[in-house]
Amino acid sequence: xxxxxxxxxxxxxxxxxxxxxxxxxxxxxxxxxxxxxxxxxxxxxxxxxxxxxxxxxxxxxxxxxxxxxxxxxxxxxxxxxxxxxxxxxxxxxxxxxxxxxxxxxxxxxxxxxxxxxxxxxxxxxxxxxxxxxxxxxxxxxxxxx
Amino acid sequence: xxxxxxxxxxxxxxxxxxxxxxxxxxxxxxxxxxxxxxxxxxxxxxxxxxxxxxxxxxxxxxxxxxxxxxxxxxxxxxxxxxxxxxxxxxxxxxxxxxxxxxxxxxxxxxxxxxxxxxxxxxxxxxxxxxxxxxxxxxxxxxxxx
DNA sequence: TCTGAAATGAGTGAACA
DNA sequence: TGTTCACTCATTTCAGA
Numbered sequence: 254x255x256x257x258x259x260x261x262x263x264x265x266x267x268x269x270x271x272x273x274x275x276x277x278x279x280x281x282x283x284x285x286x287x288x289x290x291x292x293x294x295x296x297x298x299x300x301x302x303x304x305x306x307x308x309x310x311x312x313x314x315x316x317x318x319x320x321x322x323x324x325x326x327x328x329x330x331x332x333x334x335x336x337x338x339x340x341x342x343x344x345x346x347x348x349x350x351x352x353x354x355x356x357x358x359x360x361x362x363x364x365x366x367x368x369x370x371x372x373x374x375x376x377x378x379x380x381x382x383x384x385x386x387x388x389x390x391x392x393x394x395x396x397x398x
Numbered sequence: 399x400x401x402x403x404x405x406x407x408x409x410x411x412x413x414x415x416x417x418x419x420x421x422x423x424x425x426x427x428x429x430x431x432x433x434x435x436x437x438x439x440x441x442x443x444x445x446x447x448x449x450x451x452x453x454x455x456x457x458x459x460x461x462x463x464x465x466x467x468x469x470x471x472x473x474x475x476x477x478x479x480x481x482x483x484x485x486x487x488x489x490x491x492x493x494x495x496x497x498x499x500x501x502x503x504x505x506x507x508x509x510x511x512x513x514x515x516x517x518x519x520x521x522x523x524x525x526x527x528x529x530x531x532x533x534x535x536x537x538x539x540x541x542x543x
Numbered sequence: 544t545c546t547g548a549a550a551t552g553a554g555t556g557a558a559c560a
Numbered sequence: 561t562g563t564t565c566a567c568t569c570a571t572t573t574c575a576g577a
Contacts, residue, residue: 259457262450262452262457265449265450266449266450266451266452267449268447268448268449269414269415269447269448269449269450270414270415270448272569272570272571273570273571273572274569274570274571282545282546283545283546283547284546284547284570284571284572285545285546285547285571285572285573285574286544286545286546288571288572288573289544289545290544292572297456298453298456299452299453299456299457300450300451300452300453301451301452301453302413302414302450302451302539303413303414303415303448303449303450303451304410304411304412304413304414304448304449304451304539304541305407305410305411305414305445305447305448306411306445306446306447306448306449307407307411307444307445307446308443308444308445308446309542311442311443311444312404312407312444314542317492319492319494319501334536334537338537341540341542341543342542343540343542344538344539344540344542345535345537345538345539345540346535346536346537346538347462347464347532347533347534347535347536347538348532348533348534348535348536349464349530349531349532349533350530350531350533351530351531355536356464356530359542360542385494385495385496385501386494386495386496387492387493387494388492388493388494388495389492389493390490390491390492390493391479391491391492391493391500392479392483392490392491393489393490393491393492394447394449394489394490395486395488395489395490396449397454397459397486397487397488397489397504397505398486417552417553417554418553418554418555419552419553419554427562427563428562428563428564429553429554429555430554430555430556430562430563430564431561431562431563433554433555434561434562435561
């Protein structure tokens, strides 16, 4: 990882739609040079993708929660992420060390929807759940230098 | 929230660099029409921004963790998010219901860096911490339909 | 790996339905 | 809100250093 690539990554993490022209101005490179570097970073998978961050309060999904799950039968192989992949309310899934095996981040419209979602998670992965409701999000997705 | 706006948001959440031309083809609108809608969604704050998602394993920050914090002195007003804002290793901060008051998502290079970070978090916000290490990330940042 | 030039394609704004 | 058109600017490729 070079210094120039690190600069480009930070700029793109902060503004994923920044143009190659502007990236060039910010880094002192020509448009073509940044273009080549960005394409290479994409091919190597250093840049995994681009996204828009949405205000879910404004689109009818104001309720965010973390669901920690733990297998009911620890003797079985744990393929929870695959079993849960089709549940579209799950935005992220992290495998973690500690009392629980995975943490899910989910987004729903209402408490009733959350109750329904929990039932589907338990049934699909044969797990017990512990849910933490998000009250507000002071900040999120900050570029970690 | 209209159907067309919802489509656009989903497409942009999945690919934040998709061109207005392609968005138009996908939604059946003209380039200008999507352009107008996207600008309006940005102005209203429905689209909060755009970002690149980085593979931090490849840029020397392979260690991700969740830190749950709780005030040591509950009689004091809790402005932890402001006190912690300048710690750049913190990628996200959620206010939550439950035993703890906030959950932080952090990214560092090594366990020693995590130890150091925990000390800084405790000192800056006068909190106790509970840390959960992320072992792997099966998926993350999925567009929640 | 970079630059600069040239071609293609996208972003942007105005006039209008 | 939508479309089309005309203009500007960005993206992409390539030759050369």
